[in-house]
Amino acid sequence: MIQAWSVDDVRAAEERAMAQLPDGELMQRAATGLAQVVAARLPDDTSTQPLVVALVGGGNNGGDALWALAHLADLVGEPLDLVAVLTSEHRHEEGLRAARRAEVEIVDATRGGSKGGSKARRRSKALDHAVEALAVADVVLDGVLGIGGRPGLPDLVTELLEAIGADAHVIAVDVPSGVDPMGEIVGGAGVFADETVTFGCAKPVHVLGTASRCGMLTVVDIGLDLGRDHASASAARTAPAAERVDHDDVAALWPVPGPEDDKYSRGVVGVVAGGEVYTGAPLLSVTAAVCAGAGMVRYVGPPGPTQLVRAEVPEAVHGTGRVQAWVVGPGLDAHPHSWDQLGLAQVEAARRALDSELPCLVDAGGLDLLDGPRTHAGARTLLTPHAGELARLLARLDPEASGLDRERVVVEPLRWARRAADLLRATVLLKGSTTYVVPPPASGLAVRAQADAPAWAGTAGSGDVLAGLAGTLLAAGLDPVDAGSLAALVHGVAAHDANPGGPVRALEIAQQVPRTVARLLARAAEVG
Ligand SMILES: NC(=O)C1=CN([C@@H]2O[C@H](COP(=O)(O)OP(=O)(O)OC[C@H]3O[C@@H](n4cnc5c(N)ncnc54)[C@H](OP(=O)(O)O)[C@@H]3O)[C@@H](O)[C@H]2O)[C@@H](O)CC1
Ligand SMILES: Nc1ncnc2c1ncn2[C@@H]1O[C@H](COP(=O)(O)OP(=O)(O)O)[C@@H](O)[C@H]1O
Numbered sequence: 001m002i003q004a005w006s007v008d009d010v011r012a013a014e015e016r017a018m019a020q021l022p023d024g025e026l027m028q029r030a031a032t033g034l035a036q037v038v039a040a041r042l043p044d045d046t047s048t049q050p051l052v053v054a055l056v057g058g059g060n061n062g063g064d065a066l067w068a069l070a071h072l073a074d075l076v077g078e079p080l081d082l083v084a085v086l087t088s089e090h091r092h093e094e095g096l097r098a099a100r101r102a103e104v105e106i107v108d109a110t111r112g113g114s115k116g117g118s119k120a121r122r123r124s125k126a127l128d129h130a131v132e133a134l135a136v137a138d139v140v141l142d143g144v145l146g147i148g149g150r151p152g153l154p155d156l157v158t159e160l161l162e163a164i165g166a167d168a169h170v171i172a173v174d175v176p177s178g179v180d181p182m183g184e185i186v187g188g189a190g191v192f193a194d195e196t197v198t199f200g201c202a203k204p205v206h207v208l209g210t211a212s213r214c215g216m217l218t219v220v221d222i223g224l225d226l227g228r229d230h231a232s233a234s235a236a237r238t239a240p241a242a243e244r245v246d247h248d249d250v251a252a253l254w255p256v257p258g259p260e261d262d263k264y265s266r267g268v269v270g271v272v273a274g275g276e277v278y279t280g281a282p283l284l285s286v287t288a289a290v291c292a293g294a295g296m297v298r299y300v301g302p303p304g305p306t307q308l309v310r311a312e313v314p315e316a317v318h319g320t321g322r323v324q325a326w327v328v329g330p331g332l333d334a335h336p337h338s339w340d341q342l343g344l345a346q347v348e349a350a351r352r353a354l355d356s357e358l359p360c361l362v363d364a365g366g367l368d369l370l371d372g373p374r375t376h377a378g379a380r381t382l383l384t385p386h387a388g389e390l391a392r393l394l395a396r397l398d399p400e401a402s403g404l405d406r407e408r409v410v411v412e413p414l415r416w417a418r419r420a421a422d423l424l425r426a427t428v429l430l431k432g433s434t435t436y437v438v439p440p441p442a443s444g445l446a447v448r449a450q451a452d453a454p455a456w457a458g459t460a461g462s463g464d465v466l467a468g469l470a471g472t473l474l475a476a477g478l479d480p481v482d483a484g485s486l487a488a489l490v491h492g493v494a495a496h497d498a499n500p501g502g503p504v505r506a507l508e509i510a511q512q513v514p515r516t517v518a519r520l521l522a523r524a525a526e527v528g
């Protein structure tokens with residue numbers, strides 16, 4: 001599990017650590033670790049002298065970058081060209097002195113600045129020089145903003161970022177500048193790093209929807225006591241703000257049957273999906289549930305899709321009966337015409353499942369049947385909207401979200417998923433290239449974010465597969481957060497495994513699941 005701590009928790013842990021250490025020690029640890037990564041990224045070709053350019057902001061993030069350049073000069077036994085481009089009128093004076101001592105060239109890009117933004121900027125010689133250096137740099141260090149940064153960048157920095165050559169390896173110091181360190185705001189101006197070197201622990205920006213801006217992540221141990229499980233630090237222990245389940249977690253979470261198990265003890269999943277109009281969705285959800293290893297799958301639906309499921313999935317049984325969890329809603333028409341008896345009966349079946357005390361996964365049309373929290377307060381609920389469905393749900397139920405649209409959900413996915421989780425007292429799995437699993441805020445549980453699927457997985461029916469997969473895990477007894485995040489991981493990896501690097505159809509994702517699960521379980525056995 002990759003765990004990330006909030007900026008406030010990191011700052012508190014830094015203070016605790018600093019109280020025990022000599023002045024400046026934490027920054028020295030951070031900068032030394034950073035310099036080691038930079039040294040490892042220098043080009044092998046020794047015919048030209050490597051050039052490292054650091055963009056340096058006015059805070060401690062800039063201090064890290066300056067000290068890293070200073071250490072780099074010592075660390076690499078060969079001659080290097082080192083340039084620090086100052087982007088702020090504030091300076092980290094100690095870092096600057098250290099860089100000067102190490103003969104780092106200092107370029108003050110703020111001198112002779114512009115009036116009225118980049119277009120009107122009269123370029124100073126210093127800025128010209130910085131732009132030229134960035135164009136040919138082998139490695140660029142982004143030390144503009146760290147965890148003290150707000151989303152967005154000054155025009156000067158944007159101009160400098162645009163000058164970075166296509167071949168440069170961009171390393172973000174702690175976090176990519178301009179990107180929200182808490183990962184709440186997705187998109188907007190900011191650095192796209194090839195690699196991020198962070199200190200002490202991961203931050204939310206590294207695991208949430210902003211993770212794609214960070215590239216490969218290295219965590220340098222600087223001795224923070226976040227989340228460490230040792231008795232003397234119990235007062236210092238905090239819960240992570242965000243988590244990501246990774247391949248090595250699958251064995252611990254996946255419900256592997258034992259010799260005493262039978263089809264009932266493994267969990268029966270009931271699927272109330274589709275209707276005479278949307279006949280394919282049930283087939284995909286039922287197939288995924290069977291392929292995920294449900295003890296049994298019951299399908300509840302009208303004759304059309306029932307016939308299809310009978311023909312294609314002989315393992316499924318038909319009609320209502322005892323189940324351990326329900327999947328409600330893929331391909332379900334929540335508002336059939338008054339003359340559509342089959343459609344009305346299907347809505348009735350869906351409502352019965354929602355009114356039960358059983359765990360329920362609620363997807364697509366099922367979401368349109370919700371008017372508030374499910375009646376059985378203790379019933380575990382996993383809602384699985386995509387951004388458009390979440391916007392529609394909140395716009396309907398939350399007066400403060402009236403007019404909410406998909407675009408706003410995409411920019412602030414956590415805010416809106418949290419809101420729905422709070423309002424409906426359910427865990428919300430928000431689907432997308434990053435899939436968020438957001439428990440009700442009152443639970444105090446960390447948000448999870450998975451980004452395991454290739455973009456090819458964004459295909460019609462793929463969400464129906466995810467519903468069957470996650471529903472099976474609910475029926476096996478997993479809580480909604482584990483069921484949702486594990487299902488998202490396996491769904492994404494199966495989409496890759498089914499056809500690495502190429503298109504994949506939803507049914508193939510489902511059919512790949514047995515082999516993907518076996519592979520991930522075997523991997524854990526090898527690692528363990
Ligand atoms: N503490 C420690 O022991 C250790 C800390 N470490 C390092 O320190 C980093 C945190 O340093 P930090 O707190 O100085 O904040 P940092 O991000 O460098 O600067 C923020 C300043 O920039 C400004 N600003 C904000 N947003 C802006 C924007 N969009 N556009 C323009 N300006 C903006 C804002 O100023 P304001 O505008 O609010 O006056 C703010 O003061 C951390 O990430 C890690 O690298 C490591 O060495 C390990 C030990
Ligand atoms: N760009 C993307 N990269 C990876 N996965 C994606 C992307 N876009 C969508 N997905 C995944 O594809 C699935 C689509 O689900 P959904 O929108 O409900 O489709 P449908 O209702 O047609 O089944 C979700 O699991 C989602 O996370």
Ligand SMILES: [K+]
Pocket residue numbers: 061142143144145146172173174175176177
């Ligand atoms: K940075």
